[in-house]
Amino acid sequence: MTLSLFVSLFVDGLSMGMIYALLGMGLILLVRAVGILNFAQGDLLMIGAYICGCLFLDLKLPLWIMFPIAIVWFALIGIIFMFTVYWPLRKASYSQATIIATMGASIVLQEAVKLIWGSSPRAMPAIVQNANGSPKILNVGQVTLPIQYLIILGVGMVIIYLVLKLFEKLYVGKLMQAACQDAYAANLLGIPSILTICATYAIVMIVCGTCGYLVAPQFMIRSTLGTLQLRAFAGVVIGGFGSITGAVIGCLIVGVVESFSTLFLSGYKDVTVFLLLIIFLVLKPTGLFKGKIGDKA
């Protein structure tokens, strides 16, 4: 393997890993806030792609106007998602009900976009492109790096940094952490858990929707974009459910492994990822990283 091939496979893998990492981070935020695994995570990404497609292709808004509008929509959809999929079932006698509801939501979202926008995929231009409309590619020596991948990497890192900062440094983030860790005590202290849950859903949808916009040029806007979440699940299990950093690293590993496996067994790249997942489940089911809340002996 030449160095240039190695570098481009690595960057390719990292950029896809970054998308999984953003989805995985969202999964952990939701698990912490409301204790459910969201099986519609990938479909939130897909909705994000469709909304950006609608604003960008149909309304032809420039990027700098489109993005703030898209963010407002994402936040709104996140809150609607919370009030339809989680809120009515929060006191169900079986906690699995909310998880199954997210699976149902996944089907509803997929069918809804087909009803609204039709079932044929839509092409989305890359953020930076050549005059003829093809995605711009950066050539460094013999290494070819699509600019889109670098943008994904950059934006992904900024989002992860901002979310970590929000939860760990800002007072409002501490309140959200508190509400996640013990909703009852937080309520008694005067933290309205409904607000913190709304905020969490809005943040998760903004992150997922942004991912949708970032991957759309590569995969096109289609209703099956949701399948990306499977790799995010694998990455979160590998990294460990306890910490966001762990999940991010796990997802990056998944992306890189997937990318390199295309070189050796191109038809089996999904198999490699899930093989890795199975190996981890057998050998280290707690994941690579531990959460900060330990068990006292």
Next chain:
Amino acid sequence: MITIKNLHAYYGTIEALKGISLNIAKGKITCLIGSNGAGKSSLLKSISGACSRTGEILFKGSDIVALTPQKVANLGVAHVPEGRHIFPGLTVKENLEVGTVTWRGFFGNSPYNEELEDVYNLFPRLRERADQLGWSLSGGEQQMLAIGRALMARPEVLLLDEPSMGLAPLVIAELFDKIVDINRKKHLTILLVEQNAKLAMKTADYTYVLERGKITIEGPSEQVRNDARVIQSYLGKFARADRN
């Protein structure tokens, strides 16, 4: 400070409190004793808005029976729940900081050093452990943290639910000294719920006995402590000398 009239509390179809009336005097320690399932915790939850209830709860003259827990907390009622319920993944200092939400709002711009110093002076152990995560504290330290967190809210009334639960006798003695301290020095009104009847009545000025959702005996602690029924059911027939 708080006057309760004909309070009923419900968990689904189960009626946990069956018409309670009581009065919590300003600046005093009032205690509520009773056996498991008598409704002690339900009474505290009813005051702080954490369970469904009907009746009348007057706090400084206004009825709070229909308010949400947030609104009650904002009025100055701090509830230290049974089982401590500290935030395990936040440090001691962050736990205390979160307690200030009632008066600092969601963005927390105003300083809270004064309150923090007060709590640290009251419980020096918390100062030593300031950067440790909540889950790693011992039971006694967690209880101190839970009380400290409630004090950070600048409360006027402190509701303490079973502060002695699961603690060693020496730690309990220290904790109750602090509770008396809080009452005497800060002039904070305290409602104390305890299973440990002897200790509770020693600490409190006024005592209510709760049995199966109703108040059966009440009076100044000294008087209740010598009531034959209380001795029979809560203090034990023998060991009269030990009671005092």
